[in-house]
Amino acid sequence: MSLRIPTDLEIARDAAPEPLTSVAERMGLPPELLEPYGDHVAKIRLSALTELAARPRARYVVVTAVTPTPLGEGKTTITVGLGDGLNRIGHRTSIALRQPSMGPVFGIKGGAAGGGYSQVVPMERLNLHLTGDIHAVGAAHNLLAALVDNHLYRDNALDIDPHNISWRRVLDVNDRSLRSVITGLGRRVDGVPRQTGFDITAASEVMALLSLSSSTRDMRARLGRIIVAGSRAGKPVTAEQIGGAGSMAAVLSEAVKPNLLQTLEHTPVLVHTGPFGNIATGNSSVIADLIGLRCGDFLVTEAGFGADMGAERFFNIKCRVSGEAPDAAVVVATVRALKAHSGRHAVAAGRPLPEEMLQESPDDVRAGAPNLVKQIENCRLHGVSPVVAINAFPTDHASELEEVRRIAAESGARSAVCTNVAEGGRGAEDLARAVAEAAEEPSAYAPLYPEDAPIRDKVEAVARSVYGADGAEFSEAAERQVRACERNGLGQLPVCIAKTHLSLSADPSLRGAPTGWTLPVREARPAAGAGYVYLICGTMQTMPGLGSSPAAYGIDLDEDGEITGLS
Amino acid sequence: MSLRIPTDLEIARDAAPEPLTSVAERMGLPPELLEPYGDHVAKIRLSALTELAARPRARYVVVTAVTPTPLGEGKTTITVGLGDGLNRIGHRTSIALRQPSMGPVFGIKGGAAGGGYSQVVPMERLNLHLTGDIHAVGAAHNLLAALVDNHLYRDNALDIDPHNISWRRVLDVNDRSLRSVITGLGRRVDGVPRQTGFDITAASEVMALLSLSSSTRDMRARLGRIIVAGSRAGKPVTAEQIGGAGSMAAVLSEAVKPNLLQTLEHTPVLVHTGPFGNIATGNSSVIADLIGLRCGDFLVTEAGFGADMGAERFFNIKCRVSGEAPDAAVVVATVRALKAHSGRHAVAAGRPLPEEMLQESPDDVRAGAPNLVKQIENCRLHGVSPVVAINAFPTDHASELEEVRRIAAESGARSAVCTNVAEGGRGAEDLARAVAEAAEEPSAYAPLYPEDAPIRDKVEAVARSVYGADGAEFSEAAERQVRACERNGLGQLPVCIAKTHLSLSADPSLRGAPTGWTLPVREARPAAGAGYVYLICGTMQTMPGLGSSPAAYGIDLDEDGEITGLS
Known part of the structure; x- marks a missing residue:
């Protein structure tokens, strides 16, 4: 018997997924609303938006976090665990998540589908291509770029200022060499030379647009409004004027449908769109949420980064578009994050935690409290009840976990310690109960500012x-x-x-x-x-690079053609 | 009642496709070997390669052509019609085709799935994304490019000569501006500046490699052998040395499986890979053919361009790899192509035929005969019986069609006039009978040259x-x-x-x-x-450009979210 802890991929592969039609059935989604895409993945037809409209609305829970360390605080695992936990205590629950970008899978991360016993499966599909939505976003984006450059190469009837073209190109790869490029070199027939660059596809405005569309028609209209350049007279030039919006919509006609997967415990997971968390909203799609909100008692969705980032956009952009008010917000905190917020330790991505940070020190946790307190307040600012989810790590001490709970209580927030990474949904039942209670309180959700303010x-x-x-x-x-x-x-x-x-x-x-x-x-x-x-407001990297030892080096196929090295 | 001739898209959309499991059943493919990918598209699991190995082998027919005009001679429609025709006269037949590239769909063509009543459906899926294989090829290709540039940016341990990097990048878009670019501009952290460029994804060596792989393991080995650059000492540097081959294989692990679609008359169509016809083989995949050859009485596959191009590579590259000998070759000819080969008329892509070319002139047809005669001979050179398929257009005259038949007969080749574009498989029954007869003759297939020749x-x-x-x-x-x-x-x-x-x-x-x-x-x-x-041996364009009025301008979604403007 081996005492080795299994990897995420091993856990995921050992899992026996339920037939997806059974998963959908528990959501009240009949098989006619599904389009299977390979094993254990399906797209949901958009007719679901109208067909389910009369059903009771689920409670709407957003999962956010304290300001994260570069290591991340396990927000996706808590989202997955909470969904599983709510189902375990008798609430029919679905989860809505962003699709991970493939670029970072081969860069630093090696995969992003939750972790341990709180994962979304099939994890290889989730991390690579899924149903091709990100590729479709890239294809639509780059088609528009080709049309813009072709417009310039032809008669430039819109009088585009070649030095004022804001539309770049995108690829779903970590490739620093593409950040700044000159295109159109060569002979006359090879286009008009100009300086431009590539972003990673998740940073495309098309991705953000897709995430904020509420129907195919809405998506088509938004595509037309994209501004690609300024004219020499300083007027914005749109994708509609360039003649690209219709074709882009055709390219995106499958990508606009949400994807259905499941957790290891068979909780339905709607995976759809993956906009960047800094220059974009960092939230999964409006369409997925509109469907998920008609599929049971609870919909748990995740917002990117801390409550000042993804949740702020959730409250002020996404919910404004969807017209749906959240009923509770989960603020994920970790002992190590609060210790880092004490300012007494330096934590860096890709490096192990400093040894002294693993020593028992509730005092360090207390010193980091202001961040948690502020992020709790950031939920309340929008009228939403916060619940603190403490993602417990094996290196945490009981006194430290208790200190986090005390900080939450002092802010008047419910809290629960979560051990779902090691134990699955059972380890998130306390959180599920706290969230169910919080969601019972009447929602006082309101955006922070009026639309018509300057x-x-x-x-x-x-x-x-x-x-x-x-x-x-x-x-x-x-x-x-x-x-x-x-x-x-x-x-x-x-x-x-x-x-x-x-x-x-x-x-x-x-x-x-x-x-x-x-x-x-x-x-x-x-x-x-x-x-x-x-x-x-700072330096935003929209095209990551590869490190000196990219995760790609460790990924391969085994003798049976199965993928190895994703984690 | 409207007398307007329906468009290809209208014909395709009016068709009622058969459930794909029924299509597969007639091929002897049990449902367990299928992975559905949306409506009416499935991938075929590679276990089919071993599970079907003991079944009787189908006759193997390659469809090639005279040297085409820039308008194309309708080889795909004849391939589809022949498949339908063979089924109609009682031979269980499957078809193997390349996946069309999305770039040209928005460029000049507007679509490529056959035409009229000889089409592959669903044509929107075939023309856009399908199951994402081309995107996967692009992602694998560009991942390797990022790893090469990252190698250069890091310690360049393999001592790559920056002026001798042959691995470019790819995108599935017609974009002349990307043919020649400088990457790596900016600050130190933005990579090493160098001149390079993008090809269309169909021109990627990864695409050619995928088409020539006979298993996942074979694909993995081939990926490792890709040469990306030369070292300063002049040694080839491979994808294996760069550390990219394993990850590329993971990226391609779904794309290696063929896709199953159907014709309007429910003939099974294996669509898989789409390598370029000039710098690559221009043939669909070995794996699709290996499977299709165990699924009935006939497998009809198409080779790109004329018999000197795609068919020559079919005989000397593809069949050598697969070990499968063809039983007959169809040479598609048209009245207009032979008239063009008379040298008396100028035909250009994107322009209507010259008026005088539509006048009745069997003499012009006769003057173009040498091309047909030579392409017939090119099949015989490889020991394969040729059958001439005359793709009839409404503007052809009976005397002209008869002249083509006479030329074929003088070369000792069977021939048939095909009207399947207007009539469906019924219009290709004569061809089907001629092909069935030709395939009865024992195959004398042999490649043109020994492998070990210089x-x-x-x-x-x-x-x-x-x-x-x-x-x-x-x-x-x-x-x-x-x-x-x-x-x-x-x-x-x-x-x-x-x-x-x-x-x-x-x-x-x-x-x-x-x-x-x-x-x-x-x-x-x-x-x-x-x-x-x-x-x-000439100027090979590996990245097309857009015209002054790209097909993209006419493509859109209608009120119901259905794609319009593909043809």
């Missing part, structure tokens, strides 16, 4: 209320760009503030809940198709 | 015997490259001669069967993973 005021509102800043300071360029957005009729859009996810502030090195600082807004860019204005 | 001799053999040239002339560079290939142990590979498909010669303007010319070999490049050496 863009600057919206940014100020988020900066002061959510980030704890003294205000926002706009560069001259940003001010000019904000004025242009408002002049072009985009002033009513919500804002998406692209700052670091590693701090409540705009400085990734500041731990806890920094005060006495001002949000520096460098640029303001319209995402007119997706439906928000995004503000650049 | 590369130069193989090229000479194809040039003289198949193209009708006086020989081949190698540039100094090509000679040096051939020596390098032989030095690096690649001398035993077959050759893939990349010349124009618009002439039997290397000059696209020469019609008929040109003689008195010499094949100019400019470059010799190893495709060590795919398993051939390719010789550049």
Whole structure:
């Protein structure tokens, strides 16, 4: 007998998934609404949106977190565990998650489907291609790019300013060499030379747009509104004008349908879209949630990064679009994150935790409390009851876990220690009970700011209320760009503030809940198709690179053709 | 009542496809061997290769053509019609086709799934994404490119010569701006600047490799043999050395399985891989054929371009790899192609036929005969019985069709006039009977040249015997490259001669069967993973561009979310 702990892939492969039609049946989804896509994956037809509309609405729970360390706090595993836990205590529950990007799978991560006994299966499918939605987003995005360059190469009838083309290209790969490129070199027939670059597909506005569409028709209209460039006269040039929106919609006609998978414990999981968490919303799709909300007692969805990031956009962008009010918010915290927020330890991605951080120290946990307290408040700011989920690691001490619970209680929040990574849904039953209680309270959800406020005021509102800043300071360029957005009729859009996810502030090195600082807004860019204005407040990397020993080196097929090395 | 002729998309959408399990059942494929991928598309599990191995082998028919005009001669429609026709006269038949590339769908063509009443359905799926195989090829290809650039950016332990990196990137889009680019610009962390470019995904060596793999294990081994660069010492650097082959295999683990679709008349169609027809083989996959050959009485497969191109590679590369001998070859001819081969008319892509070419003129047809005669001979050269399929157009005259039949008869070849585009399989029953007769004759198939001949001799053999040239002339560079290939142990590979498909010669303007010319070999490049050496004999465009009015402008979704404008 081996005492070795099985890898995520081994656990996932040992699992016997339930036939997906049975999983769907428990959601009240008849087989006619499913399109099977290989074993244990299906797409859900969009006729579900109308066919299920009269059903009772599920409670809507968003899973967010304290400001994460570079290691991540296990938000996906808690989301999965909570779904399983709610099902175990008798509430019919579905989960909604983003599709992981394939690029990082071969870069640093090696996989992203939860972990341990809280996983989504089949994990190889989830991590690679799934049903091809990300590829479709890339194909639609790059088709538009080709049409823009072809317009320039032909008669440039729209008088596009070649130095003012904002539409780049995308690929789902970590490739630093593509960040900045010159295209169109060669002979006359090889196009017009200009400097541009590639982002990873998850950073495409098409991805954000897909995640915020509420129907195929809505998606088609949003595609038309994408701004690709400015004319020499300074007017925005759209995808509709370029003649690309219809074909992009055709390319996306399958990708607009959510995918159905399951957890190891057969809880239904709607996986759909994967927009970036800094320049985009970091939330899975509106369509998946609209369907999932008609499929049982609870829908648990995950928002990216901390409550100042993904949850803020969930409350102020996604829920505004969907018209659906959340009933509870789970704030995932870990002992190690609060210790890191004490400012007494340095934690870096790709490196093991510093030895002294593993020593028992409730005092370090207490020193990191302000971050948790602020993120709890950030849920309440939007009228939603917070529940603290403490993701327990084997190296945590009981006194430290207790300290986190005490901090939550002092903030008036329910809390539960979760051991679902090691134990499956059983380890999240306490959390499930706390969430079910919190969701019983009547929702007082309201967005933070009115749509018709000036863009600057919206940014100020988020900066002061959510980030704890003294205000926002706009560069001259940003001010000019904000004025242009408002002049072009985009002033009513919500804002998406692209700052670091590693701090409540705009400085990734500041731990806890920094005060006495001002949000520096460098640029303001319209995402007119997706439906928000995004503000650049720091250096946002939209194309990752590979490390010196990429995860790709360890991934292969075994003798039976099975994938090895994903984790 | 409207007299308007329905479009291909309308015909396709009006069709009621049979449940795919019934289609498979008639092939003797049990449902357990299928993985459904959305409605009316499935992947076939590779266990079929062993499970069906003991079944009787079908007759193997390759569909090729005269040297095509830029308009194409309707080879796919004849392939589809022949499959339907064989089924109608009582032979259980499957069809094997390449997957169309999505790039050209939005460029000039608008779609490629046959035409009229000889189509593969669902045509929207076939033309867009299908099951994502082309995207998977692109992802695997670009992952390797990222790993190569990352190797260079890190310690360059393999001492790669940055000026000798042959591995480019790929995208499935027509985008002239990407043909020649500089990557790695920016700051130090943004990679090493160098000049490179993108090809369309169909031109990727990974695509060719996938089409020539006979199992997952074979694919994995071939991936490792891909040569991506040369070291400063002049040694080839492989994907295995770069550490990319395992991950690429994981990315391709679904794409290696053939896809099952059906014709409008429910004939099974195996669609798998889509390698380019000039720098690659232009044939669908070995795996699809190995499976299809155990699924009935006949397997009809299509080879790209004329018999000097796709069929030559079918005989000398694909069949050598698969070990399967063809039983008959169909040479598709049209009145308009033979008229064009008279040299009396100019035909250009994207423009209507010249008016005078539509006038009745059996004399023009006769003047173009040498091309048909030579392409018939090219099948016989490999020991395979030819049958001429005359794809009749409404503008053809009876005397002209009769003239084509006479030319075929004079060459000792069976022939039949096909009206299946307008009538479906009924219009190809004569062809089906002729093919069935030809396939009864014992196959004398043999490749043209022995594997162990020097590369130069193989090229000479194809040039003289198949193209009708006086020989081949190698540039100094090509000679040096051939020596390098032989030095690096690649001398035993077959050759893939990349010349124009618009002439039997290397000059696209020469019609008929040109003689008195010499094949100019400019470059010799190893495709060590795919398993051939390719010789550049002309200007090969590996990344198409968009025209002044791309098909994309006419494609959209209608009110019901259905795709319009594909044809």
